[in-house]
Amino acid sequence: MYRSNVLVCGGTGCTSSNSELIIQKLKEEIAAKGLEKEVNVIRTGCFGLCALGPIMIVYPEGSFYSMVKVEDIPEIVEEHLLKGRIVTRLLYQETVEQDTIKSLNHTPFYEKQKRVALRNCGVINPEKIDEYIAMDGYAALGKVLTEMTPQQVIDEIKASGLRGRGGGGFPTGLKWSFAAANEADQKYVGCNADEGDPGAFMDRSVLEGDPHCVLEAMAIAGYAIGASKGYIYVRAEYPIAVNRLRIAIDQAHEYGLLGDNIFGTDFSFDIELRLGAGAFVCGEETALLTSIEGKRGEPRPRPPFPAVKGLYGKPTILNNVETYANICQIILNGAQWFKDMGTEKSAGTKVFALGGKIKHTGLVEVEMGTTLREIVEEIGGGVPGGRKFKAAQTGGPSGGCIPASHLDVPIDYDNLIAIGSMMGSGGLIVMDDTTCMVDIAKFFLEFTVDESCGKCTPCRIGTKRLLEMLDKITKGQGTPEMIDEMEKLCYYIKENSLCGLGQTAPNPVLSTLHFFRDEYMAHVVEKKCPAHVCKKLLQYKIVEDKCRGCTACSRVCPVGAIQGSVKQPHVIDPNKCIKCGACMEKCKFNAIIKE
Amino acid sequence: MKSLAELQAIRDKAKAQLNMRQDNPDAIRVLVGMATCGIAAGARPVLNAFTEEIAKRNLTNVTVTQTGCIGICQFEPVVEIEVPGEDKVTYVKMTPEKVAKVVNDHIVNKNVVTEYTIGANS
Numbered sequence: 001m002y003r004s005n006v007l008v009c010g011g012t013g014c015t016s017s018n019s020e021l022i023i024q025k026l027k028e029e030i031a032a033k034g035l036e037k038e039v040n041v042i043r044t045g046c047f048g049l050c051a052l053g054p055i056m057i058v059y060p061e062g063s064f065y066s067m068v069k070v071e072d073i074p075e076i077v078e079e080h081l082l083k084g085r086i087v088t089r090l091l092y093q094e095t096v097e098q099d100t101i102k103s104l105n106h107t108p109f110y111e112k113q114k115r116v117a118l119r120n121c122g123v124i125n126p127e128k129i130d131e132y133i134a135m136d137g138y139a140a141l142g143k144v145l146t147e148m149t150p151q152q153v154i155d156e157i158k159a160s161g162l163r164g165r166g167g168g169g170f171p172t173g174l175k176w177s178f179a180a181a182n183e184a185d186q187k188y189v190g191c192n193a194d195e196g197d198p199g200a201f202m203d204r205s206v207l208e209g210d211p212h213c214v215l216e217a218m219a220i221a222g223y224a225i226g227a228s229k230g231y232i233y234v235r236a237e238y239p240i241a242v243n244r245l246r247i248a249i250d251q252a253h254e255y256g257l258l259g260d261n262i263f264g265t266d267f268s269f270d271i272e273l274r275l276g277a278g279a280f281v282c283g284e285e286t287a288l289l290t291s292i293e294g295k296r297g298e299p300r301p302r303p304p305f306p307a308v309k310g311l312y313g314k315p316t317i318l319n320n321v322e323t324y325a326n327i328c329q330i331i332l333n334g335a336q337w338f339k340d341m342g343t344e345k346s347a348g349t350k351v352f353a354l355g356g357k358i359k360h361t362g363l364v365e366v367e368m369g370t371t372l373r374e375i376v377e378e379i380g381g382g383v384p385g386g387r388k389f390k391a392a393q394t395g396g397p398s399g400g401c402i403p404a405s406h407l408d409v410p411i412d413y414d415n416l417i418a419i420g421s422m423m424g425s426g427g428l429i430v431m432d433d434t435t436c437m438v439d440i441a442k443f444f445l446e447f448t449v450d451e452s453c454g455k456c457t458p459c460r461i462g463t464k465r466l467l468e469m470l471d472k473i474t475k476g477q478g479t480p481e482m483i484d485e486m487e488k489l490c491y492y493i494k495e496n497s498l499c500g501l502g503q504t505a506p507n508p509v510l511s512t513l514h515f516f517r518d519e520y521m522a523h524v525v526e527k528k529c530p531a532h533v534c535k536k537l538l539q540y541k542i543v544e545d546k547c548r549g550c551t552a553c554s555r556v557c558p559v560g561a562i563q564g565s566v567k568q569p570h571v572i573d574p575n576k577c578i579k580c581g582a583c584m585e586k587c588k589f590n591a592i593i594k595e
Numbered sequence: 596m597k598s599l600a601e602l603q604a605i606r607d608k609a610k611a612q613l614n615m616r617q618d619n620p621d622a623i624r625v626l627v628g629m630a631t632c633g634i635a636a637g638a639r640p641v642l643n644a645f646t647e648e649i650a651k652r653n654l655t656n657v658t659v660t661q662t663g664c665i666g667i668c669q670f671e672p673v674v675e676i677e678v679p680g681e682d683k684v685t686y687v688k689m690t691p692e693k694v695a696k697v698v699n700d701h702i703v704n705k706n707v708v709t710e711y712t713i714g715a716n717s
Contacts, residue, residue, distance in 0.1 A: 003646040004657055038643060040612070059615045084629035103618050123616055133602065134609035142599045256596035257607075264597040469695050500646025509697040 003080060005059040010121065011046030011208050012054035012201070012240055013362075018070065019043075019154045022054055025070050029077040039081050045209015047122035050362040052092060057104070057122075064104045066092040109360050112379050114341065116349045117202075117325035118167075118365045121209030126244050129251040132212040138257050140328035141216050144223055144472060147268045151226040154180060157327070159335035161347035166192055166320030167395065167424040168500075169346070169413035170474055173319055178307035179225040182315040184530055187227035189218050189295035190311065190318035192288060193234035193241070196280040197396025198447060200427030202351040203321035205363050206236065207241035210325070211248035214257065215271055217327035220529070222269045225317055227564055229270055233288050236275040245273055280397075280451035284499045287453065298455045299499035320425065342368030346412035356393075356429040359384050369410040370550075387432035391515070395424025397444040397451075398504030400511025401437065420511040436533035437516040438523055442470040444508040452501065459502030462493035466509060474534040478524035487513060532594040535579045539595055544569045546591035553583035553592065610617045611650045615658065621679055623657045623702055628673040636671035637690070644676075644691035651677075657702060668709030670713060676701055685713045 008014075008023050026041050047055050054064035058076075063075065063086050072090055079085045088096055094107045104110055115121075124131040132138070144153055153560070158173030179187060182379030191214060195203040207214065218230040234242055249271055252258040260268040274292050281287045282297040289311045291297035300388050310316025326348060330338045339347045346368040352375065355361055366375060372392055376382065383389050391401040400411070402420035409415050431440065445467045454460045469486045472478050490506035490513075497503045513520060522528050528539040542553070542562075547569040552561035554570055560579040564570030572592075584592040596602060599623070627642040645659045667673060670687035676697070677683050684707050686697060693711055700706045711714055 001611065001646050001650040003642055005612065007616065038639075038646075057616075060660050062618065082629070083631070083663070084627070085663050106616055124613070130605055130609040131613060133606050134613040136606070138596075138602055139606075142602055146599060151642065263602075505711065584642065 002038060004039045006039060006041045006081070007044045007057045008041065008223050009045070009047050009053060009055040009124065010126075010240070011042035011050070011053075011121075011205055012540045013046065013050035014055055016239065017053050019054040020069055021070050022056065022073060026077065029074050030081065033082050033390045035077075035081060040492070041334045042099055043127070043480055044124065045121040045126050046115075046118075046205040046363055047237055048118065048205075048363040048365075049092075049360060051360050052362075055122075058086075058250065061086060061101075062103055063101065064092045064095050064424040065090050079291075090404055108381070109362075109364075109379055112370070112374060113365050114349050114367050115365050116329055116341075117206060117351055118209070118338040118363065118554075119329070120213065121205055121363075124210065124480065126211055127247050129255060129257075129504055132210070136332060138216055140331035141219050141223075141257065144220050144331055144465060145263045145267055150180060150224045150226065153331070156335050157224070157330060159444060160338040161335075161342075161345075162323065162326055162330060162338065163324070163346060163413060164320060165322035165350065165425070165462045167398065167422060169423060172319060172323055175307060175319070176221060177189060178223050178305070179227075179315045179317045182308055184315050186229070186312075186314050187225055187538060188311040188314055188316040189221045189225065189227045189230040190289065190292070190306075190316055191218055191230065191232040191234075191321060191324060192283065192285065192318050193232055193238075193321050194283040194288060195235065195238075195321070195425060196283045196451075197398075197425055197427045198444075199353060199393075199429045200396055200425050201353045202363060202426045204238050204241050204382045206321050206325050206351075207395050208244055211241075211244045211398050212252065213328055214245075214321055214324045215248055215252055217324035218271060219258065219269045220327055221269055221317060221324075225315070227317075229272075230291050231274055231311070233276055233282070234273045234290060235278065237278060242273065242275065249273070252546070254425070280447075280454070281453040281499070281501050284501055286499065288318065289316060298453050299501070301498060303520055314317075322426070343410065343412045350411070350423070350426060352426045352428040354380050354428050354430070357383050357387065357432040357435070358430040366411075368412045371408050371410055373407040375411070375428065376407070380430065383430065385432075387434065390431050390433045390435055391437070393421075393429040393431065393440065393508075394427065395422040395504075395507070396427045397447050398422060398425075398500065398507055399424045400507045401431075401440070401515060402513040405515075411421065420507075420514050422507070434531055434533070436474075436529050437512040437519050438470065438474055438529075439531075439533045441509045441512045442467065442474060445505070447469055448501065448505040452505075456496075456498040456502060458493045458496040459498065459505065462497075463502070463505050464477040465489060466493070466506065470509070473520065473523045474529070475536040476523070478520075480521065483513070483517075483524060486544055529595075538579050540572050540577055540579060540581070540584065541593055541595060542570050542572055543591050543593060546589050548589055548591075550588070552586045552588070556582045556586045558582065607653070610655070611653065614655050616715070619656065619658065621656070623679070624677040625657060625659045625660040625702075626675040626677070627659065628664060628671060628675075629661040632664055632668035632675065633671045637701075638672035638693045641672045641674065641689045641694060644694040648694055652698065652703070654698075654702065667713070670716065673701075673713075686711045687713045687716050 056065040161168040288298040306316045549567040
């Protein structure tokens with residue numbers, strides 16, 4: 001029995017900021033002090049506050065150390081672990097109050113969150129099945145196999161109101177019931193872990209922090225629809241997640257929680273991993289299944305839906321990682337418990353990956369119906385640097401922008417669609433007033449042009465033409481007519497593309513056009529970029545009154561575009577200027593402006 | 596895994612370590628003085644004895660924490676026990692041998708072990 005547990009985040013974020021070295025150093029120092037039998041060092045999954053990584057929590061005190069450096073470790077071990085004196089200086093400052101230290105759960109970042117899918121992330125060691133079992137792991141599978149019929153499982157999931165967390169929001173129970181209704185000698189359960197949206201990392205964190213919850217839920221799904229085989233399609237760019245899944249599958253086998261006759265029943269279930277080779281389109285369900293079969297990852301028309309004819313032509317269900325992460329909790333706590341969270345049509349919680357211009361970059365899980373304002377301002381800590389919130393982008397390349405005027409919309413599947421965006425998998429990118437909306441639309445279009453598989457013409461050629469138009473607009477070669485033409489093309493691509501990738505690809509353009517049309521107009525009529533992002537539409541100028549003639553700018557200019565004599569106002573030659581911004585950074589008198 | 600009972604057994608065994616990682620404001624707190632004076636007087640074996648004893652009895656509502664010096668160094672090892680809603684009790688000159696009795700009498704049965712407290716020893 002250890003008297004103290006030291007939890008160090010081993011998610012991708014903290015690992016990239018050296019949490020491995022911290023764990024190593026901790027172990028060394030603990031051994032040097034002879035504490036190795038008293039203090040247990042545990043590598044966990046993601047805590048969510050990635051902006052403050054590497055993160056470390058010491059229990060039983062619950063002391064939350066943030067941005068820990070390897071050099072800090074000897075002090076923490078000597079003072080805290082040996083002598084019991086918390087090193088307040090290194091704590092996350094929001095937990096420190098005069099005379100007392102708050103629990104992490106009472107900081108603004110965590111207080112408003114409700115952790116269901118992420119409940120074990122940052123709490124258990126994902127590489128130890130015993131710790132998962134201690135948190136009621138595999139109890140849901142036990143309950144299902146010994147007390148419930150497959151139909152009862154499906155009814156329970158249906159009654160919970162759980163909808164697909166991958167973005168589409170299709171009712172999970174309904175999907176299962178379709179596959180269950182189809183007779184076949186073999187059926188399959190698939191897990192879509194091909195998380196590809198730029199800025200989204202919810203599924204990665206679940207797989208890294210709590211891999212067993214996905215395995216258990218897949219087995220439950222297998223029992224419900226009558227499948228004995230499962231596949232997890234995970235992208236190869238997630239090496240930590242892949243490794244932990246492998247360990248988890250091995251451990252589950254060892255305990256007989258996967259394999260033949262689980263819990264002594266006649267139910268057998270096994271799971272295999274398939275690594276994606278990095279194509280975004282493979283996140284689309286039919287393309288994903290084709291790819292598992294070993295063929296080129298291209299989508300095919302639906303119907304037939306996978307529940308009828310899926311993997312190897314057999315009935316298949318495919319759910320997203322986060323969807324699975326909710327299943328065991330629904331079985332254990334009941335459908336009503338889940339339904340009581342969230343809104344009427346969107347039950348439960350949703351995990352969002354907060355990124356962009358926001359103070360607390362990281363992972364948050366909130367009840368459906370939480371407003372964007374609560375997520376951005378209260379949990380996320382607002383926009384840093386005193387800048388103004390301009391818009392939030394949800395749903396990645398398939399989604400759209402939500403402007404400041406819609407900050408108070410409660411977030412759920414239907415509300416987001418109503419305002420022209422979508423839930424998507426949960427990437428939430430915050431943008432401030434230095435972001436150009438045309439440039440953002442162009443960024444996402446570049447992504448879809450790259451990732452279009454090329455099978456159908458509307459997507460392959462349509463998105464390319466769309467990108468060309470956007471490119472012209474950002475270069476000042478656009479016309480007002482081009483905007484109308486672009487809008488027409490958007491609808492054409494949406495209506496005629498084969499799969500979800502093409503059908504949603506124009507969304508970033510359409511939603512920015514809808515909310516920020518004036519910005520597009522400024523680009524084509526006045527040939528100006530209001531956010532000063534599009535370089536071709538930009539001019540650097542020196543304000544005569546403010547310039548003291550210090551010559552700092554002319555010395556730093558790499559192309560010699562700035563002329564002027566000492567103590568006389570300088571001038572930038574727009575024909576030579578390459579708009580690198582070096583002069584503006586150098587000027588001490590704020591005499592250089594962009595317009 | 597052939598039965599639910601087997602799963603339950605693994606769960607119970609692993610649970611004790613996990614309890615420590617949950618927020619529990621209603622927990623009984625055992626504070627062991629671990630400043631230089633405490634360590635020199637043998638506070639670490641006392642701390643470990645508390646952890647072992649509490650795990651052995653499967654008490655989920657107790658946390659064992661280290662604390663600094665409270666200023667009565669001649670009485671170290673000092674252990675304070677806080678039961679929510681009650682006055683703090685201070686045990687002095689603790690040894691690992693005394694721990695089982697304190698856990699049994701005070702924490703489980705709510706009877707303070709008066710003979711080990713500072714009142715009886717000063």
